Amino acid sequence: MADTYLNLVNTGITKEIAKKLGLPRPSVLRRFDPSKPLVPGPVLLLGNGESVTTLSETMLAWNLDVRRHATPGQKLGAIVIAWDTLTAPGELSETALAVGSALKDLLPGGRVVTVSRPATDSDAPETAAVRQSVDGFVRSVAHEMRGGSTANGILLGEAADAGSTGLIATLRFLLSGRSAYVSGQFIEVSNDAGELPTDWNKPLDGKVAVVTGAARGIGAAIAKVLQRDGAQLIVVDVPQAGEQLAKVANKLHGTALQLDITAQDAGKRILEHALSRYGRLDIVVHNAGITRDKLLANMDEAKWNSVLAVNIESQLRMNRELLDSGKFGHNGRIVSLASTSGIAGNRGQSNYAASKAGVMGMVRATAPAIGSLGGSINAVAPGFIETDMTAKIPFLTRQLARRVSSLQQGGLPLDVAETVSFLASDAAAGVNGEVVRVCGQNMVGA
Amino acid sequence: MASSGNPTPGQQVRQAVVIGGNRIPFARSGGAYTYSSNQDMLTAALDGLVARFGLQGERIGAVAAGAVLKHSRDFNLTREVVLGSALSAHTPAYDVQQACATGLEAVVGIANKIKLGMIESGIAGGVDSASDAPIAVSEGFRRVLLDLSRAKTTSQKLKALSKLRPSDLAPNAPGTGEPRTGLSMGEHQALTTAHWEITRQAQDELALASHKNLANAYERGFFDDLMTPYRGLTRDSNLRADTSLEKLAKLKPVFGKNLGDNATMTAGNSTPLTDGASTVLLGSEDYALQHDLPMLANIVDAEAAAVDFVHGGEGLLMAPVYAVPRMLERNGLTFDDFDYFEIHEAFAGTVLSSIKAWENDDFCRTRLGLDGALGSIDRTKLNVNGSSLAAGHPFAATGGRIVASLAKTLHEKGTGRGLVSVCAAGGQGVVAILEAR
Numbered sequence: 001m002a003d004t005y006l007n008l009v010n011t012g013i014t015k016e017i018a019k020k021l022g023l024p025r026p027s028v029l030r031r032f033d034p035s036k037p038l039v040p041g042p043v044l045l046l047g048n049g050e051s052v053t054t055l056s057e058t059m060l061a062w063n064l065d066v067r068r069h070a071t072p073g074q075k076l077g078a079i080v081i082a083w084d085t086l087t088a089p090g091e092l093s094e095t096a097l098a099v100g101s102a103l104k105d106l107l108p109g110g111r112v113v114t115v116s117r118p119a120t121d122s123d124a125p126e127t128a129a130v131r132q133s134v135d136g137f138v139r140s141v142a143h144e145m146r147g148g149s150t151a152n153g154i155l156l157g158e159a160a161d162a163g164s165t166g167l168i169a170t171l172r173f174l175l176s177g178r179s180a181y182v183s184g185q186f187i188e189v190s191n192d193a194g195e196l197p198t199d200w201n202k203p204l205d206g207k208v209a210v211v212t213g214a215a216r217g218i219g220a221a222i223a224k225v226l227q228r229d230g231a232q233l234i235v236v237d238v239p240q241a242g243e244q245l246a247k248v249a250n251k252l253h254g255t256a257l258q259l260d261i262t263a264q265d266a267g268k269r270i271l272e273h274a275l276s277r278y279g280r281l282d283i284v285v286h287n288a289g290i291t292r293d294k295l296l297a298n299m300d301e302a303k304w305n306s307v308l309a310v311n312i313e314s315q316l317r318m319n320r321e322l323l324d325s326g327k328f329g330h331n332g333r334i335v336s337l338a339s340t341s342g343i344a345g346n347r348g349q350s351n352y353a354a355s356k357a358g359v360m361g362m363v364r365a366t367a368p369a370i371g372s373l374g375g376s377i378n379a380v381a382p383g384f385i386e387t388d389m390t391a392k393i394p395f396l397t398r399q400l401a402r403r404v405s406s407l408q409q410g411g412l413p414l415d416v417a418e419t420v421s422f423l424a425s426d427a428a429a430g431v432n433g434e435v436v437r438v439c440g441q442n443m444v445g446a
Numbered sequence: 447m448a449s450s451g452n453p454t455p456g457q458q459v460r461q462a463v464v465i466g467g468n469r470i471p472f473a474r475s476g477g478a479y480t481y482s483s484n485q486d487m488l489t490a491a492l493d494g495l496v497a498r499f500g501l502q503g504e505r506i507g508a509v510a511a512g513a514v515l516k517h518s519r520d521f522n523l524t525r526e527v528v529l530g531s532a533l534s535a536h537t538p539a540y541d542v543q544q545a546c547a548t549g550l551e552a553v554v555g556i557a558n559k560i561k562l563g564m565i566e567s568g569i570a571g572g573v574d575s576a577s578d579a580p581i582a583v584s585e586g587f588r589r590v591l592l593d594l595s596r597a598k599t600t601s602q603k604l605k606a607l608s609k610l611r612p613s614d615l616a617p618n619a620p621g622t623g624e625p626r627t628g629l630s631m632g633e634h635q636a637l638t639t640a641h642w643e644i645t646r647q648a649q650d651e652l653a654l655a656s657h658k659n660l661a662n663a664y665e666r667g668f669f670d671d672l673m674t675p676y677r678g679l680t681r682d683s684n685l686r687a688d689t690s691l692e693k694l695a696k697l698k699p700v701f702g703k704n705l706g707d708n709a710t711m712t713a714g715n716s717t718p719l720t721d722g723a724s725t726v727l728l729g730s731e732d733y734a735l736q737h738d739l740p741m742l743a744n745i746v747d748a749e750a751a752a753v754d755f756v757h758g759g760e761g762l763l764m765a766p767v768y769a770v771p772r773m774l775e776r777n778g779l780t781f782d783d784f785d786y787f788e789i790h791e792a793f794a795g796t797v798l799s800s801i802k803a804w805e806n807d808d809f810c811r812t813r814l815g816l817d818g819a820l821g822s823i824d825r826t827k828l829n830v831n832g833s834s835l836a837a838g839h840p841f842a843a844t845g846g847r848i849v850a851s852l853a854k855t856l857h858e859k860g861t862g863r864g865l866v867s868v869c870a871a872g873g874q875g876v877v878a879i880l881e882a883r
Contacts, residue, residue, distance in 0.1 A: 239667075242674040243490070246497035250532040256497035258670045277500070277738050 003386060003402060006409050026408035027148035030109025032177035032418060034201045038062055039175050040107045041077030044070050047095050049082035051115045051162035058168050070102045078111040078175050079103070084156055086116065088126040089133055096137060108147030113174045114138055115167065118155045118188060135186065142184030142441050143406050150174075150183035150407075150441075157190035165194030166430025172200065173422045181415035183406050184441035187434060193374065194429035203425040205230035208278040210270055212261050213288030215241035217387040218337070220248050221413030222285055225421045227252040231283060234274055236261065238288075261288050261314040267321025271328065281328050283424045286315045286336040289355075291389070293348040304351045311355035312362065319366060319377075329373035333424045336363055337416075338381040340439050356381070360435045367433025376432040378423040383439025384410040407440035461731055462557035463741040463883060467850020468495035469724035470676035471683065472838035475576035478679040479721040484513045484520060487676070488527045488573040491723035491843075494674030495569065496532045499727055499739060503532070507565025509539040510552040511725070513573050514841035514871075516543070517580040524571075545870035546792065547750070548572045549724060549845020550878060556728050557745035566733040570849075572842030573723035586614035624871065626756045631763070631871060632793065636702025636711050638761030639795030642802045649715035649794035650694040653835045655825075656791060660832025661687035663851075668831060672850055684718055684838040701793075715794035720838030724846030726853075741883045743853035746863070748878040749773035755873040760813075763796045765875030766867040767803045771814050773877055781821035785862030785882075786855055788848045789823075791834040792869055800867070831855060844868065849880070856882035 042065035119131035142151035166189035213219035214235035233254030249256035274281035292303035342356025524539040549572030556568035593606035699709035751769035753760040
């Protein structure tokens with residue numbers, strides 16, 4: 001699990017050697033720590049979009065040192081760009097170049113966040129062009145970042161504006177250490193829904209959450225982060241994983257529910273457990289998943305069917321049961337685990353990629369229905385994450401998989417969990433039907 | 447309030463309800479839990495219970511559990527288990543030991559405390575390891591060691607040591623022999639089995655039904671909320687889902703071999719030595735309601751009995767036969783009032799001898815003091831989710847297994863009663879009535 005190379009190039013004599021040899025030097029990422037400031041230094045706010053006032057006021061309310069002009073040599077914690085009223089590509093140049101000269105002053109673990117509008121078919125060609133330009137710009141900047149810094153964008157959908165709660169929540173997520181392994185990504189805020197938490201460190205206070213596949217790895221990490229953020233946990237896994245599951249439940253003061261999610265009544269049993277023990281169910285994280293890798297030519301029916309049954313069919317069935325019950329949906333949040341394999345495909349994973357791509361399709365298509373109830377559904381697509389599963393990948397392949405991302409390292413289960421927790425919060429209610437990649441801008445699966 | 451001198455239990459006191467249970471899969475001795483101690487296994491079973499019901503950090507009224515094969519260092523076994531568990535360290539605990547009835551007696555003790563309002567919540571359990579059994583030094587060696595520790599001068603020490611004989615160095619391993627008869631439990635049962643003329647075929651059929659019922663229970667996920675896997679084991683390792691009468695018929699008799707052709711007891715229709723642990727969460731109705739916990743069944747009543755197997759001409763494991771009619775009479779019930787019968791399968795012969803005794807007019811009149819036969823038990827109501835022949839029998843853990851499974855079965859049905867009967871070494875037995883909620 002441990003990334004020895006990352007430790008070597010960041011400590012002692014081996015750090016100096018790596019520097020001299022010009023070896024790639026992945027940085028230790030700035031992760032969430034409630035005892036540390038939201039961003040490591042002043043925030044430079046550039047651009048002249050409508051959102052500039054909200055962004056400025058919001059960040060000042062968070063006690064951030066917000067500046068409208070760069071002072072050369074003054075170190076920066078983040079650069080935020082209000083680009084939500086662009087109409088033609090020519091308008092980019094001044095701000096883009098200003099970002100460029102400020103990048104040198106960005107502290108390690110710094111953040112670049114743009115706020116813009118998505119290009120749509122109904123835009124004037126010039127407008128669509130410049131809106132799409134932001135996409136290429138952010139993704140390129142993300143590739144150029146150093147010191148574990150990241151660059152991401154927030155898109156304001158048609159039903160959202162500069163005052164939308166989702167904008168504030170997403171901005172805070174992207175500035176914070178919670179988004180450490182998210183880079184080169186766009187998160188769309190599609191509407192005005194959402195409610196800001198009274199305590200940003202307890203955004204899930206009072207919520208009851210279910211996490212499937214929670215006995216180990218990413219699922220256990222998700223359960224831990226949701227609990228840290230204030231939720232009460234019901235952890236679910238197959239009966240065979242019960243020993244580990246009980247340990248997770250006892251650590252988090254939650255309850256263990258041994259259940260095969262492919263059972264026809266899994267959704268009903270989860271709901272029944274939540275309602276009878278806690279009187280409510282607010283968050284469902286569909287994390288349980290399996291791989292049965294084989295080249296398609298060698299794939300048998302059992303391998304294909306089991307992966308589809310666990311990774312997508314069970315989620316479809318449970319969502320239907322939950323939404324039809326009338327007891328979930330008002331402020332109900334579903335977060336599903338997809339995978340970058342489902343975006344770019346992966347050799348030997350035709351079954352897995354099909355199931356995970358299916359998750360993304362399901363999330364987009366379920367969003368309107370759950371959204372109309374005040375809920376939301378989103379997917380998180382992890383890239384290379386350091387788990388027991390990836391520890392089994394042969395050494396060289398594993399090293400390569402780590403280094404081909406902009407952050408030059410694998411992510412941690414914690415990184416996936418942070419994004420899940422963000423999407424599970426009421427503040428993020430305006431984010432609906434999205435797929436957020438947590439992949440360190442991995443070039444595989446781009 | 448009843449004015450007669452014989453109040454029915456449950457009328458004057460509040461209900462004690464079974465909320466749920468948890469056990470680890472039972473493992474044949476020398477198998478998956480060979481190197482697990484009683485403390486390890488009971489802690490695992492207790493922590494699984496805590497996880498299922500979210501009891502982390504909670505102060506439970508009392509935890510009662512025990513083991514039959516117990517190391518002397520484990521004098522405070524249950525309290526040590528609580529201290530190593532996810533429960534609050536402020537949870538008191540005590541050890542119980544009544545041979546194979548330990549688990550059921552622990553349930554009864556906790557239920558009574560709840561009924562009397564002494565505690566709101568309690569956990570009963572039991573554990574046994576035949577693999578990690580205590581081995582003692584011989585009596586001779588023990589005396590030498592004690593004398594040695596009391597000796598002050600070198601000459602006294604040498605004198606003490608000089609009493610040591612080579613034969614003293616052989617260790618004492620625990621056996622299942624009855625101290626007063628020298629006969630093993632199996633040999634005792636062989637006598638009873640022969641006395642009641644229980645056929646080999648009848649015993650094998652009971653064993654087969656036990657395996658089939660247990661396998662079916664697993665198949666339909668019955669144990670999903672009654673069991674937490676341990677050490678890689680996810681099912682009872684003694685379960686043979688594919689066994690058959692033909693396979694069972696091939697086994698050679700292991701007990702009562704001096705009976706010649708009448709030797710009927712084999713490894714297939716006797717329980718193997720087993721390792722495992724079980725726990726049951728009990729509470730008052732208020733406790734369950736306040737904590738949003740399920741209520742599966744009431745513990746209605748219980749009765750213990752003992753027989754004089756040494757001189758009295760009764761079989762070692764026949765005590766439950768005497769306990770049941772006394773308990774039924776006190777509660778004004780007959781066999782017809784029960785939907786499920788959980789008769790612990792120490793040996794197939796034990797269950798069948800008990801049933802036959804209850805059906806026997808003469809026996810019931812002369813031995814049990816009844817007007818005639820107590821009644822018959824409908825086999826479709828007997829051990830419906832399998833019993834010890836299939837699951838195995840870690841002595842003190844069997845009571846908890848039965849109570850939790852029966853409570854769940856009754857709750858699923860929604861109405862009715864269940865009878866529990868557990869025989870024990872020393873000619874003892876404990877029986878109980880559960881009622882669905």
